[in-house]
Structures are given as structure tokens and as C-alpha cells.
Amino acid sequence: MSQRDKIQPHTIIALVEDRPGVLNRIVSKWRQRGFNIESLAVGHSETAGLSRMTFVVDANTDAEQVVKQVDKLVDVVNIRDISTEEIVSREMAMIKVRVDAGNRSHIIEIADLFRASIVDVSSESVILEVTGDEAKVDALFELLSDYTVIELVRTGRVAMLRGSAVSHPRDEDEEPERFQGFEPPYSVK
Amino acid sequence: MAELTGAQMVMESLVREGTEHVFGIPGGANLPLYDAIPQYYPKVRHYLVKHEQCAAHAADAYARVSGKVGVCFATSGPGATNIVTGIANAWMDSVPLVCITGAVISALIGRDGFQEADITGITIPITKHNYLVLDVAEIPKVIREAFHIASTGRPGPVLVDIPRDVFQQKAEFVWPEKVELKGYRPRLYPDPAEVAKAAELIAEAKRPVILSGHGIIISQAYDEIRELAEKANIPVITTLLGISGFPGTHPLYMGMPGMHGMYWNNIAIHESDLLIAAGMRFDDRITGRLKDFAPNAKIIHMEIDPAEIGKNVRPTATLQGDVRNSLRELNKHVQHVERPDWFARIEGLRRDHPSITIRETADVLPQYVIQKLYEVTGGDCYVVTGVGQHQMWAAQFFWYDKPNSFVTSGGLGTMGFEVPAAMGVQAAKPGELVWSVCGDGGFQMTMQELATIAEYEWPIKFAIINNNSLGMVRQWQQLFYSNNIVATPMRNPDFVKLAEAFGVLGLRATCKEEVEPVIRQAMEHDGPVVCDFQVKGDENCYPMVPPGASLGETVDLPTYEDERVEVTA
């Protein structure tokens, strides 16, 4: 285990069937072990009918066994822990801050510094939208703590491999042989 | 094809999957399904049990011995929750089961409808997959998939929950040509490089043992495992669930390992330099203290489930795939090796530690009953067991030459399995002799099924090993809880009268002389029989690996001057 693994949480990505209950089945495997999921992002993938998930779980978690068990779920096409791979990972956050005539320009300055955009303005508040890794979001939130933060919401991390590699190589590529049906005793007609 | 109701679709799909026997109980939510049953008789026969748990266990045992998928029906709410233990049992022991439950009408789901229980939610952790069907037209596809998932790869239970109104709706019956599941494609053939590596390990090994598991029975690799053992000249140890996967009287057969395994096996594993694990999952009952398990051994793991590989032990060579395919490949590459030192060492252990001797006593020892059962039947029968001491003795004192003839609850350890499981076996094997070795505790958990057994005239022979005790737990209290005996002694009913009340023949043996005649009389009777064997109540089961100990610290048979052996955890 490299130094990096020890401090970095696990980033796990999954390609799953877009069906009711799939999230429940996956999360159930983590729950059974008492593992906490730090963040979870789900949305459509490039293929119709398949969703893409990104999980972040604590670095101390024995993720390997759970990942294997999740991979067995019928609704899960593929899952992998990409913590030690070259990846791009981002999250988005919105922060609603109380403003007045006196501090509005300071807050806009801070937003600029973080390349955050202001997506909503009212006489008493602004909403900042920021994208980056968790550290960047944390840093912005930290700076804004001198002001009154009304709300913070974060999407959780989304991640993919760098370069042209496919994050979820489909089984067909790995293993040409198709399932032929089980020989006796458990044969299906 | 004409339009069918959802219920007819279920039955039609079962027929297409080759289901002939179903166990279950009707109720409000699955009444439409029961309404359709007569139309499919006698292609599909339904057996009415007395508790849904028993429907699931019967289907489970049926599957184990028939090699087909077991099927059970239950209604919503309490019917569905009653099968949960049966599903968990099948899940732990990799048994293919399709459970079809009725659900409250779709409009009531999630609104605390009468007899609603979220059974798909409840069973997520103990099924390979489950379905809630809300569109009647999906039923054939769902049932087809359910059978496919249950029976392929590592087998397991699948639950299909169908609301009452969906059973009643009609649609065209469309049977899918094939099953398309993107996320499910079990790998069946091992990597040739790993096969070669395994063959090399076997050629180099000085002290190899084969650990033959349930996977051998599941894949029916009896010939293949035997070929490996004989060709490479390697002794064979079977796990509890692997028993009857390798002939019990074969000269290379060594019995069971683990917590109540043979002393010589545990020491042999501890000293071994190569474990060849075939279709077994290194359960903690087998490994003892994991960190000191087989400290000198390299491991070849033949396993179909990727999540089992590396879970408890790190293999040197991994043959992922159906173990029968893996063995066929491997057998091409192995050669005969004489291993005189290794066999001499094992012979020495067997001589110095005769783990399964039965001492002379005035009382009826439980082991003596099992030994007599073996002598009288010649091993030509199916043996079903409950969970506890009697289960261990049935594993130790009976030699299973008949493939797949030992049916027991291993992973979940479900007391009460002995009665319904015997029904499943007898339903699958009508002309065959079925002996169920029961605990007096376990028998009383499911004995209401004697009514079912009498009704269907299943000629099952029950041997209650009656120690008036939850014996296995009593043993632990004695050995590890300072002999503080709490809630394990039992005042039992009169099992003979009880049997008679159900219309079943009841017999009793209270002394050694009566044991064999009772067994013979039971076998001469054409119908079901309950035999009450009143055995020495405080007998303990050995050898034993104390909890937390390693296999190297196995405690062998005590000297019996003092029943209480010193064992330290």
C-alpha cells in the first residue's frame, strides 16, 4: 500500500442497470459491514438503460471484498476501485451566503479566486457554484466561514479514468466465451 | 398463444422450466395462483406443508438431491416472512431456489396494506436476486431469468414477488428465446496459465491434501475429483457439505476437517505444504483461527465465485470456473507421485489418534445409533440431519459412498431442517430410502410436518437422537461456560405417542439391544416411522477445535475418566 492509499479514501465507480432497487442492493452490501459511504453520485451513463455511480468510502474500509460482492449483483454490470489509478475526479457544490451592501464585493472576489460562478443573486444572499476536487470546495467553504453561510450542498465526487481508457470495459471484450448454460445437475431447458 | 392470466403464466413458465414439484401454503395474496394449479396437474404437483419455512426447506433439499431448481409458494406478509429462514439457509449453502410470493394488490403496496411485508426489501441480502413484478406481461421473462440466475454460476435463491392483481391480469404469453443479463455472466472455464501453475504445484508438493467441498456435488464432479486424487495420489478431505462428493470407503478418503473434523485431518492440514481446494469456501468452522491456518501451505483454489477467491485465504493458483471444468483441465496435467513419508505420517496420526472410536458403555451412545444405522442400511440411503451434535456424529460415523446422499444445513445451521428437508428428498427420490437423523430439539421445531408426511405417504424414517437436551449448546456450556447449564435440558413429549397422533408409526429404543431391531422394524414398515432413540444425555462431540484455536490445537477424544476435558480458548 502506498502512502497515498492510506490517506486517500477509496474512489469506486460502477456501471449498473437503471432499475428500481439497484441502489438499495448495492448500498445494502456496505451497510451489512457497517461501512459508511462518504459520498455517492448517480446519473445516466453514455449507454441508454445503464447508470453510472461514483462512491467514496473511507480509506480504512476493506473495500475489496465488498466490491467483489457488489460485482456479483445481477444489476451491476461492472464495478471497480480506481483509487490507485490515474483519474480525474470532480465535485460540484452550491453555497448560499448571506450578503449585504458592505460585503457583496468581497464575496464576489473570493468567488473569482476559486473560479466559482454566482448563479443566484438576491438583496440578502448569493449562491456560488463551484466545481473542483473536494479540497477546493473545502477551501472555499473555509474562506466563506468569515461570512454567514446559509446552506451548503455538494454533489459528491464523480470520477473517470484519464486518457482514452474505458472505465468499464465490457465483459465481451475481456471474455469472448458466452455463458452456455450449466451442465447437469442444474440444467435449464 | 392465447392470453393467459398472470397466475397461468407463472404455472406455464414453471412447466417450461421443468418444475414438477412445488411446496407451499395459499393465502389471500396468492389465491389466484392456487386457482390455476389444478389446470397444470399432474405436470406440476403442489404439496401443502404446515409452515412456510418448511416449504422453503423442502424445496431446498429437493434441489440438493434432484439437481433441479426447488420451488416454493407463499402468500404475502406472514407467509412471505415465514420463508425467510429457508431462503437464508439456501443462500448460505448455495442451493438453487425460486420462491414465488403473493403480494398485496399493487395499489396497496407501500401503504401498510393488510398482510403487507416488504419481502423484496427483506430478502435483498439473502437472495442472488429478487423481483417485484408490476407488469403481467413480464412474468415469463422474470421466471425464466429467476431460474437461470438460481441455477447457474454459484447457485442460490431468487425470490419473485407478484401482487394479487397482477396474478389476475391477462396478457399474451411470450417466452423469451434466451436470457439477456448484462451484469450476469458466470465464468466457467479456468485460465490455462493457472491450470499449468496448479499442475506444477501438485508435482512439487510433498505433503498435499485435497479439500473437496460442496461445489463438487453441485457440479457433479465426482469422477473428476476421484481421478485427481487417484492419479496424483493425494488424500481427500471433504467439508461437511462436501461429504458424499467422494466415496466414503475409498482408501484415500480421510473424512471431515474443522471444528469437529478428524484429528488427523486437522493436523495434516496444519502440516501440509499444498491445499487443493475444490468447490469449498474456507468457512471459519474449517479454518479455525485464520491467521494460523495451514501455515506452511500453498493453496490452489478452484472456485466459481470471484468473491470467494482471496476472501479468507490467498491462493497461489486460482482456477476460477466450474470446478468440473477446472478438474478436467487439471487432470490432463497431473502425474502419479509416490508419497510414502506423507502417507506414513497420516497413518501414524490415525493410529495414535483414533478420532472415531466408540467406547463400550452400558448406555446407548448416540454414535452407536449412527453406527448401527450404517451397518443396517449398508449406506444405501439418503441421510438428512438437523443441526447439533447428532449432525456431527452423522457426518463422522457414516460412510457415504452414494454420491450426494448426505443432506445437511451447513452455513446457516438451521435447527428444524431435518424434518422438511427429508420431505424434499423423498419427494425427489420416491423409491429411495430416506433416513432423517434428528435432534430432539430440532425435531420439535418442525415436527408439525408429520401431518404432511402422513398425508402424502412419504415413507421417511426419522431417527431422533433423543438426549433430552439442546446437546451442542449444552456441550459449550459445559466446556466454555464453567458447566453452567442454562436452558438446554428439555422434558420431551412422548415421541411415540406423538407419531401415532399423526398416523405415523412410532418406535422406541431405550437400551443398546433395542437399537438394531428398531432400525430394522422401521425399514420393514412401508410408511413413515419415528424412532425415539433414548441416548446417553451428556455425551460430547469430539474431536473439537475450541473457539479461537487453530487446527494445530485440535482436542482429540478425551480419556473419559473425567468427561470434562480441559480446553483453553
Ligand SMILES: Cc1cc2nc3c(=O)[nH]c(=O)nc-3n(C[C@H](O)[C@H](O)[C@H](O)COP(=O)(O)OP(=O)(O)OC[C@H]3O[C@@H](n4cnc5c(N)ncnc54)[C@H](O)[C@@H]3O)c2cc1C
Ligand atoms: C454445528 C455445525 C458444525 C459444523 N462443523 C463443521 C466442521 O467441523 N467441519 C466442516 O467442514 N464444516 C462444518 N460445518 C459446516 C460449515 O459451517 C460450512 O457450511 C461448510 O464447511 C461449508 O462447506 P463448503 O465450503 O464445502 O460448502 P459451501 O458453503 O456450499 O460452499 C461451496 C463453495 O463452492 C463454490 N461452488 C459452488 N458451485 C461451484 C462450481 N460449480 N464450481 C466451483 N465452485 C463452486 C461456491 O461458490 C462456494 O464457495 C458445521 C456446521 C454446523 C451447523
Ligand SMILES: Cc1ncc(C[n+]2csc(CCOP(=O)(O)OP(=O)(O)O)c2C)c(N)n1
Ligand atoms: C433455529 C436455531 N436456533 C438455535 C440454534 C442454536 N443451536 C445450535 S445446536 C443447538 C442444539 C440442538 O439441539 P438438538 O436438535 O437436540 O441436537 P443435539 O445437539 O442435541 O444433537 C442449538 C440450540 C440453531 N442452530 N438453530
Ligand SMILES: [Mg+2]
Ligand atoms: Mg438433543
